[in-house]
Amino acid sequence: MPEIMRLAFKYKLRPNRKQEQAMRNFSGCCRFAYNALLAQEKEEYQEYLEELESRLCWGEALSKDEAKALCVKPKLNQYTFNYALKKLKEEYPFLKEYCHSQLLQQKVMDLYEAFKKFFKGTGGYPKFKKRHSDDGFRYPQGFKTDEDNGRIFLPKIGYIRYRNSRKIEGIPKNVTVREEADGWYVSIQCEFALKPEISIPDIDTAVGIDMGVKRFLTLSDGNFINNLEEKLKPLENKIALLQRRIKHKVKGSNNIKKAYLKLTLLHKRKADIRNDFLHQVSTLLVKNHDVIVIEDLKVRNMSKSAKGSIANPGKNVKAKAGLNRSILNEAWHKFFTYLEYKLKLKGGILIKVNPKNTSQTCIKCGHISKDNRTEQAVFKCIKCGYEANADHNAAQNILRRAGLARMACQANLIRGRQQEPSEAYNSSSIVV
Ligand SMILES: [Zn+2]
Numbered sequence: 001m002p003e004i005m006r007l008a009f010k011y012k013l014r015p016n017r018k019q020e021q022a023m024r025n026f027s028g029c030c031r032f033a034y035n036a037l038l039a040q041e042k043e044e045y046q047e048y049l050e051e052l053e054s055r056l057c058w059g060e061a062l063s064k065d066e067a068k069a070l071c072v073k074p075k076l077n078q079y080t081f082n083y084a085l086k087k088l089k090e091e092y093p094f095l096k097e098y099c100h101s102q103l104l105q106q107k108v109m110d111l112y113e114a115f116k117k118f119f120k121g122t123g124g125y126p127k128f129k130k131r132h133s134d135d136g137f138r139y140p141q142g143f144k145t146d147e148d149n150g151r152i153f154l155p156k157i158g159y160i161r162y163r164n165s166r167k168i169e170g171i172p173k174n175v176t177v178r179e180e181a182d183g184w185y186v187s188i189q190c191e192f193a194l195k196p197e198i199s200i201p202d203i204d205t206a207v208g209i210d211m212g213v214k215r216f217l218t219l220s221d222g223n224f225i226n227n228l229e230e231k232l233k234p235l236e237n238k239i240a241l242l243q244r245r246i247k248h249k250v251k252g253s254n255n256i257k258k259a260y261l262k263l264t265l266l267h268k269r270k271a272d273i274r275n276d277f278l279h280q281v282s283t284l285l286v287k288n289h290d291v292i293v294i295e296d297l298k299v300r301n302m303s304k305s306a307k308g309s310i311a312n313p314g315k316n317v318k319a320k321a322g323l324n325r326s327i328l329n330e331a332w333h334k335f336f337t338y339l340e341y342k343l344k345l346k347g348g349i350l351i352k353v354n355p356k357n358t359s360q361t362c363i364k365c366g367h368i369s370k371d372n373r374t375e376q377a378v379f380k381c382i383k384c385g386y387e388a389n390a391d392h393n394a395a396q397n398i399l400r401r402a403g404l405a406r407m408a409c410q411a412n413l414i415r416g417r418q419q420e421p422s423e424a425y426n427s428s429s430i431v432v
Pocket of ligand 1: 367
């Protein structure tokens with residue numbers, strides 16, 4: 001059985017007014033059901049905790065475990081949730097009238113999953129959903145994609161047009177619709193069977209990548225791609241101007257609300273441009289190379305902390321000192337993720353190597369010294385005098401290190417199999 005991977009393809013929807021109203025009703029109903037059931041559960045759980053406490057307090061139980069045995073813990077399973085949803089629908093008929101029952105069921109399943117995580121200890125207590133904050137509705141079936149005409153069929157809504165920005169690949173499994181600051185989006189989750197690793201990769205195209213600040217990346221073959229910062233300057237200037245204007249506006253006024261919305265949209269546009277860029281670069285690299293070598297950097301996914309919400313656009317981004325670093329960190333994290341899954345889909349190979357000293361080692365003579373890098377952009381070996389672009393030198397070191405890593409690995413394999421070592425070190429069998 002091949003390994004299965006899931007990927008989501010996101011598109012901007014172009015609904016008409018009637019469709020937009022329907023979507024707003026759907027997401028409102030789903031949020032209402034979710035919050036109502038959560039409130040019920042919360043109450044029951046609170047009662048259970050209070051009963052535990054009182055039994056301990058009055059000496060009816062001598063230990064916590066004894067108390068737990070005496071009290072009835074609220075049962076949580078799919079049936080209790082489905083039953084609670086049924087009751088809720090009877091109590092609030094508008095749920096039936098304005099929403100598709102499948103969507104409510106999916107939402108309630110989400111709540112159940114959240115509780116499961118909580119009881120397992122892998123998640124916090126489920127929170128109430130607020131408007132615009134990570135809520136939406138999901139179709140597990142019944143939708144149809146019609147790519148040629150750039151539209152998608154959603155049950156009870158009909159065909160909706162969308163901005164056909166990327167080809168849908170794999171088999172669509174479910175569809176989530178969500179409202180964001182600048183409109184409605186659909187996210188189509190698709191399933192792929194991964195290809196096995198290419199058994200004879202084209203090693204001539206193996207490439208090492210050095211990530212950087214001014215240059216986004218430099219390849220071991222000397223090619224490089226500049227960072228987006230220059231291109232984003234005009235947009236950033238606009239954002240800065242708007243932020244300065246907001247300071248002078250009256251708090252709570254309509255004017256300031258409008259300005260905040262505009263600011264959110266600008267931030268979103270910036271994020272979209274960045275994301276497109278990461279997709280384009282990773283696609284290009286994977287198309288041209290079967291084997292890609294990167295440094296094993298400790299980059300973290302920081303998207304949560306840097307992202308703003310509608311009410312508070314980019315408030316967390318204010319810490320200016322760490323701003324560039326965190327944005328870069330986030331971009332690299334995303335880039336590596338994209339690179340990895342795109343290579344997996346192709347059957348290519350991603351090799352991560354130890355990043356230590358890659359920028360201070362001379363590719364020609366192997367001499368390692370801080371003094372090889374007295375200037376940021378230029379590498380100049382103090383031993384052999386070799387001079388080159390610093391990033392290019394580093395990328396070549398990264399590529400070479402992968403060769404050493406593979407070589408060591410192969411040598412071990414061969415020792416285990418008792419083969420002739422000379423064959424193993426034949427240059428054609430070594431990647432790089
Ligand atoms: Zn040297």
